[in-house]
Amino acid sequence: MQVTEHVHAVKIPFVLEVAPGKRLNRFVYVYLIYEDNSICLIDCGVAGSKEVIFDYIIKTGRSPEEIATAVITHAHPDHIGGGPGIQKAVNCKTAAHIEAVRWIEDTELQFNERPVPGFHELVEGPFKINFLLYDEDRVETGGGKSLTVIYTPGHSKGHISLFYEADNVLFSGDCVPLPGEIPIYEDVFSSIKSLVTLQNIKGMAVLLSSWDEPRYGDSGYEVLKKGLACFQEIHSAVLNERISSRGSDANSLALYVIKTLGLPEIAMNPVFLKTVEAHLQLSRYPNLFEIRDAALR
Numbered sequence: 577m578q579v580t581e582h583v584h585a586v587k588i589p590f591v592l593e594v595a596p597g598k599r600l601n602r603f604v605y606v607y608l609i610y611e612d613n614s615i616c617l618i619d620c621g622v623a624g625s626k627e628v629i630f631d632y633i634i635k636t637g638r639s640p641e642e643i644a645t646a647v648i649t650h651a652h653p654d655h656i657g658g659g660p661g662i663q664k665a666v667n668c669k670t671a672a673h674i675e676a677v678r679w680i681e682d683t684e685l686q687f688n689e690r691p692v693p694g695f696h697e698l699v700e701g702p703f704k705i706n707f708l709l710y711d712e713d714r715v716e717t718g719g720g721k722s723l724t725v726i727y728t729p730g731h732s733k734g735h736i737s738l739f740y741e742a743d744n745v746l747f748s749g750d751c752v753p754l755p756g757e758i759p760i761y762e763d764v765f766s767s768i769k770s771l772v773t774l775q776n777i778k779g780m781a782v783l784l785s786s787w788d789e790p791r792y793g794d795s796g797y798e799v800l801k802k803g804l805a806c807f808q809e810i811h812s813a814v815l816n817e818r819i820s821s822r823g824s825d826a827n828s829l830a831l832y833v834i835k836t837l838g839l840p841e842i843a844m845n846p847v848f849l850k851t852v853e854a855h856l857q858l859s860r861y862p863n864l865f866e867i868r869d870a871a872l873r
């Protein structure tokens with residue numbers, strides 16, 4: 577789907593086996609920036625995504641060989657899974673934040689440290705990152721245009737968002753939670769700070785998240801605002817359940833939270849437990865925004 581003059585979105589469906597016999601239909605977006613003589617790819621989807629991405633490129637009259645750069649927003653399986661096949665096929669340069677690189681170049685290390693269900697079905701294997709990125713770096717996309725790197729950790733270490741000035745498009749990866757979706761992050765405060773950083777971007781015409789449809793104009797800012805509110809909603813749910821089910825283990829606490837938030841029971845997995853633990857670390861602070869405001873003063 578063409579989103580703006582230069583930016584295209586490719587939706588990649590996949591099935592996640594969250595437990596034996598329990599399968600969850602998910603999707604992830606990857607994005608393409610079409611410059612005159614080259615293509616910049618944002619994220620690589622899951623294992624096997626190469627076919628879907630290349631088919632799209634060919635259907636729109638371009639060639640996969642034009643992919644000069646692949647920029648990775650973060651190291652999670654649905655963003656790096658198809659990387660090895662793509663890099664091998666077109667020999668593109670790859671770029672990611674320095675804190676994300678170890679999990680991309682050593683996927684077994686990632687699996688050991690974050691054992692996501694179905695990991696090895698989602699990830700083809702490790703691949704090399706050619707350019708290490710830092711906050712405010714610029715990544716050339718071709719034709720004198722570029723992406724600005726915005727460091728937005730919290731969902732994952734080394735998570736970056738990218739702003740494409742030519743079309744005023746913000747690529748936010750996975751850092752904006754969506755109401756009703758499974759909230760996944762490892763650091764609540766970093767997540768909040770990251771969203772505030774994105775809210776301060778002026779003139780955003782389109783917000784492109786990896787797990788949401790394109791949001792144009794004001795509705796992009798609205799999604800950021802609602803995403804921020806999600807953190808307090810989840811925080812209150814965790815703290816309330818902790819009080820009412822005092823003494824029970826983290827697992828049952830997480831199950832209660834899922835019920836309170838009206839999330840599907842399938843949300844109960846090791847990754848969601850990390851989110852709950854991240855909130856428990858801040859259990860002394862019932863109002864997240866009060867302390868955030870104090871920290872910003």
Ligand SMILES: [Zn+2]
Pocket residue numbers: 650652731732750
């Ligand atoms: Zn992610």
